[in-house]
Amino acid sequence: MKPNMKHLCVFLLVLFCPVTVIPSVYGRKFHRSCKKHHNSRYSESCKSTTIFNILSFGAKANGVSDDSKKLVAAWKAACKVGGGTLQIPSDHKFLIKPVTLQGPCMAHVVFQIDGTLLAPSKIGSWSKSNLYQWINFKWVQNITIQGSGAIDGQGYNWWAPIESKQASLDIKPTALRFYASEDIVVRDITIKNSPQVHLKFDNSHGVKVSNVTVLAPGNSPNTDGIHLQNTRDVEILHSNIETGDDCVSIQTGCSNVHIHHINCGPGHGISIGGLGKDKSIACVSDIVVENSNIQDTLYGVRIKTWQGGLGLVKNITFSNIQVANVNFPIVINQYYCDKSFCKNETGSIAIKEVMFDKITGSYSTQPIHLACSKDIPCTEINLSDIQLNPSRRPLEGSQLQQALCYNSYGYSNGQLVPSSVNYCLKKEGGGGSVNQISTLSNELC
Numbered sequence: 001m002k003p004n005m006k007h008l009c010v011f012l013l014v015l016f017c018p019v020t021v022i023p024s025v026y027g028r029k030f031h032r033s034c035k036k037h038h039n040s041r042y043s044e045s046c047k048s049t050t051i052f053n054i055l056s057f058g059a060k061a062n063g064v065s066d067d068s069k070k071l072v073a074a075w076k077a078a079c080k081v082g083g084g085t086l087q088i089p090s091d092h093k094f095l096i097k098p099v100t101l102q103g104p105c106m107a108h109v110v111f112q113i114d115g116t117l118l119a120p121s122k123i124g125s126w127s128k129s130n131l132y133q134w135i136n137f138k139w140v141q142n143i144t145i146q147g148s149g150a151i152d153g154q155g156y157n158w159w160a161p162i163e164s165k166q167a168s169l170d171i172k173p174t175a176l177r178f179y180a181s182e183d184i185v186v187r188d189i190t191i192k193n194s195p196q197v198h199l200k201f202d203n204s205h206g207v208k209v210s211n212v213t214v215l216a217p218g219n220s221p222n223t224d225g226i227h228l229q230n231t232r233d234v235e236i237l238h239s240n241i242e243t244g245d246d247c248v249s250i251q252t253g254c255s256n257v258h259i260h261h262i263n264c265g266p267g268h269g270i271s272i273g274g275l276g277k278d279k280s281i282a283c284v285s286d287i288v289v290e291n292s293n294i295q296d297t298l299y300g301v302r303i304k305t306w307q308g309g310l311g312l313v314k315n316i317t318f319s320n321i322q323v324a325n326v327n328f329p330i331v332i333n334q335y336y337c338d339k340s341f342c343k344n345e346t347g348s349i350a351i352k353e354v355m356f357d358k359i360t361g362s363y364s365t366q367p368i369h370l371a372c373s374k375d376i377p378c379t380e381i382n383l384s385d386i387q388l389n390p391s392r393r394p395l396e397g398s399q400l401q402q403a404l405c406y407n408s409y410g411y412s413n414g415q416l417v418p419s420s421v422n423y424c425l426k427k428e429g430g431g432g433s434v435n436q437i438s439t440l441s442n443e444l445c
């Protein structure tokens with residue numbers, strides 16, 4: 001490089017990346033050579049990686065002292081810089097109280113977790129005004145969370161019925177939440193033992209979760225793996241989810257969600273809903289769940305709605321799902337109820353265009369359970385290549401039940417085992433009232 005070129009380069013850096021060249025006591029900076037990039041100016045030269053290690057911000061890293069303020073300070077620094085990386089180094093543990101890491105940031109931020117973030121384990125050390133979540137990303141765009149480390153919610157006390165009753169708290173925290181955010185990548189990390197939901201996205205779009213591990217004991221209550229609400233354009237892939245509740249839960253306002261190559265179980269399977277609680281409106285569409293394994297779970301793939309809701313669930317595909325020792329592999333339940341008794345209400349969310357394709361393996365209670373609303377039948381429900389055999393390990397004392405389809409219309413084709421699946425659906429039609437109701441649902445959604 002000619003000397004004058006070098007000067008030009010430095011000049012451009014100063015001109016276009018004023019933040020990165022301000023000397024920082026915290027940031028270790030690696031400016032890329034601008035040799036190749038001198039004429040692409042801002043975009044390339046600002047991609048220099050600037051690492052903000054939480055240790056440089058004075059974190060104690062002993063897993064006992066509260067490092068929350070240090071985390072927030074490191075976040076703010078990384079957020080201000082184009083291409084900043086917030087680093088949680090390996091072989092260290094950081095105790096973090098509930099924090100909000102807020103955007104928008106200058107540009108793409110990387111949150112590199114190689115060590116462990118620990119939540120407070122005693123319920124009493126959570127402030128009562130902040131029980132919704134532990135680590136809350138809010139209004140962030142273009143962020144990547146990655147690394148070989150872990151986010152550990154230490155939720156044991158929240159799961160114990162006596163302790164959480166003593167605290168008399170209805171709300172339990174989600175471990176990692178993204179709120180009103182976009183273009184988010186979460187990969188490689190482990191999220192475990194959340195008090196409740198592990199990873200939640202709400203009011204967001206553009207989400208990719210890959211190669212993530214989510215772990216909680218099979219008997220921990222309400223510990224959903226990944227929870228989506230009012231979120232669209234989502235891909236969840238190559239991940240392993242073992243929890244006490246739904247591996248993935250898709251709530252109202254979600255569309256264009258693609259889930260594949262997931263290993264799920266123990267837990268309650270992959271589900272859409274419960275939708276329409278307290279007569280609310282719910283809309284879910286364009287969901288694909290495919291090429292996944294579900295084992296030792298209560299349910300496999302499921303749609304659940306409460307009585308009395310309004311709205312529409314449509315264009316849902318469950319394809320190439322291998323189940324093993326699953327009580328109810330294929331479920332639509334429009335009588336969802338979390339108590340022992342809920343009375344039947346008039347009105348229901350409509351369900352249409354649902355494909356169950358290549359669902360194979362073993363079940364331990366009932367191969368298919370489609371309990372559609374009395375008022376609005378489920379229509380265009382397709383069953384193809386369903387091959388489910390009794391598991392060698394049925395629930396103790398339980399008897400196998402025949403396939404059940406109530407008020408469900410559609411087509412079956414391909415191989416169907418057990419044979420009761422074959423006559424389960426009513427042939428397409430569904431009566432004249434359906435179109436009218438569907439029009440209403442379409443208008444709502």
Ligand SMILES: *[C@@H]1O[C@H](CO)[C@@H](O)[C@H](O)[C@H]1NC(C)=O
Nearest residue numbers: 104106107108141142182183
């Ligand atoms: C975020 O990334 C997307 C896709 O890479 C890009 O189109 C968008 O401009 C970026 N937004 C910001 C705020 O950097």
Ligand SMILES: *[C@@H]1O[C@H](CO)[C@@H](O)[C@H](O)[C@H]1NC(C)=O
Nearest residue numbers: 147148149187188189190211
């Ligand atoms: C998945 O994540 C682990 C770290 O948890 C990493 O070692 C591995 O390389 C990742 N695999 C892929 C394919 O990225």
Ligand SMILES: *[C@@H]1O[C@H](CO)[C@@H](O)[C@H](O)[C@H]1NC(C)=O
Nearest residue numbers: 256257285286287288315316
């Ligand atoms: C159904 O959903 C899939 C996946 O999101 C999408 O590709 C397809 O276009 C949708 N079909 C219709 C008819 O909307």
Ligand SMILES: *[C@@H]1O[C@H](CO)[C@@H](O)[C@H](O)[C@H]1NC(C)=O
Nearest residue numbers: 335341342343344345373374
């Ligand atoms: C609700 O309606 C369904 C379908 O008609 C019926 O099987 C069920 O017993 C009813 N439940 C109650 C609590 O009335």
Ligand SMILES: *[C@@H]1O[C@H](CO)[C@@H](O)[C@H](O)[C@H]1NC(C)=O
Nearest residue numbers: 353354355380381382411413
């Ligand atoms: C269901 O199968 C029928 C007949 O094979 C087909 O016309 C329809 O498009 C299928 N619907 C869905 C949602 O897959």
